[in-house]
Amino acid sequence: MTIEDMIAEDDRVAVRLTSHAIQTGPFMNLPPSGKAYTIGEIHIFGIRDGKVSEHWHQADFMGMMRQLGAMPGGG
Secondary structure, X not given: OEEEEEEEEOXXXXXXXXXXXXXXXXXXXXXXXXXEEEEEEEEEEEEEOOEEEEEEEEEOHHHHHHHOOOOOOXX
């Protein structure tokens, strides 16, 4: 993962990152493909007493599935 941006204000931290991996094991009913994928993600963390108390996550899972060959348009 490569952090592209990190913004903090009050009790929230937002992180925009690029995630890159290779599918080496089964994933969501897909057999291991050996294919690589790169997707964008956004994480927002709620902080309470110096610890993560909440977490929200958005990612380009459709793009990931296309790159793994599970959907048309990738591969």
